[in-house]
Amino acid sequence: MPYKPEPSDEQVKRARSILRRLKLRYPQIRTALDYRNPFELLTATIVSAQTTDENVNRALPELFSRYPTAHDLAIANPEDVEQLIYSTGFYRQKTKSILSMATDLVERFGGVVPDTLDELVQLRGVGRKTASVVLAEVFGKPAIAVDTHVKRLARRWDLTESTDPERIELDLMAVYPRRQWAGVSMRFIQYGRDVCTAKRPSCYACKLIDLCPYEDKTPAPA
Incomplete structure (x- = not known):
């Protein structure tokens, strides 16, 4: 039977609040890879x-x-x-x-x-x-790419319980309107590089901390 996500109202609200703030931080976002076509x-x-x-x-x-x-x-x-x-x-x-x-x-x-x-x-x-x-x-089509950063942030923000990239993709598609899918991955990725890193994330400097249910938050440096 195909996997069909059923996000809670709380997850949807959290996800959309997170994306709104990420858009303020990264109004225009594109891949860091250089390309011409x-x-x-x-x-x-x-x-x-x-x-x-x-x-x-x-x-x-x-x-x-x-x-x-x-x-x-x-x-x-x-x-x-x-x-x-x-x-x-x-x-x-x-x-x-x-x-x-x-x-x-x-x-x-x-x-x-x-x-x-x-x-x-x-x-x-x-x-x-x-x-x-x-x-x-390239094509501006609605799509969500799941890499290690997207996977990590989606799990920390309790937008998915899965570790499977395809299920995480579907979970994220379920909490965001289709018209916003194309802007999700790159913002997650950049925030994962800048703030919510794999090891010792900068939780003390995170502007999303009030939305984040992640339990193992990094304390501010002494």
Whole structure:
């Protein structure tokens, strides 16, 4: 039976209050990954796994200079690509993923990045998170991408009890109107980097503390 979230009125109220404050802090928000077109963002998002956006932004300009389109990347020498993205870690698996993605993109969609979730996840190397980033960021489509920051904050704010990314995605979709989905992930992610970090979150400086049910709050430094 498909999972169907049933958030409480309290959860909905808390979630929307949190997002209102996050919008005040981050009126305009976009991914920290550099890109010029949907293909570049799709590639960059795959390469960003298990590394920082800064590392990706340093590594990919040369990759895109040599292979500016999916057609170019699909026929690239894997060893050459590995050298270009070596600094991002897990470079062999990432190379396999982006070459497979590019091949599928050419064969299935003529090299043009599709703008639906169902089509994007048909590409090898592309999961729901990557697809949702592209949909929300490039196409302005209603989507919520769940990464480690989104997962952590959603659980701390008691907007989900799940640890499964797809269920967390559905839980968040249930507490926000569809028209707001595209702005949720990037604001959660940035707040997770700035304040609500994985280790020793800055609870004492958090402007959402009155809304936060997280029990293990970090005390102010002595």
